[in-house]
Amino acid sequence: MTKVQVVKVSGVALIICIVALGTPLLAMATLTCCDVKPVLETCACYVKSGGDTVPTDCCYAVLALRDQVMNCSQSRRIACHCLQDAARRQPYINATAYAVVPDKCGVPLPFQFSYSMNCDLL
Secondary structure (H helix, E strand, C coil): CCHHHHHHHHHHHHHHHHHHHHHHHHHHHCCCHHHHHHHHHHHHHHHHHCCCCCCHHHHHHHHHHHHHHCCCHHHHHHHHHHHHHHHHHCCCCCHHHHHHHHHHHCCCCCCCCCCCCCHHHC
């Protein structure tokens, strides 16, 4: 291979690496309230009345949310605000049941399901 060919191949490889590394970063930054919606939908019955066990689907949704927010503080803030806004709009939510969902699912989150948490500090 000539020097020119080596430089071209190296340039192409560099571009591929940039694209490959950039894609996950873009994906993390694009979390929206629509991504949080499965948690709200699957946990609705539990946060309304509480109980001994959280539905399995709810816990899977909380786990999926955790995976989406763990590596990006902006995603954590967005998810936190979305959960708070949705909870405030629903008068039937049992605040205690709402707060314990992650713990009862055994899913540690970097924020609480709480009306009072300051999401901007995440």
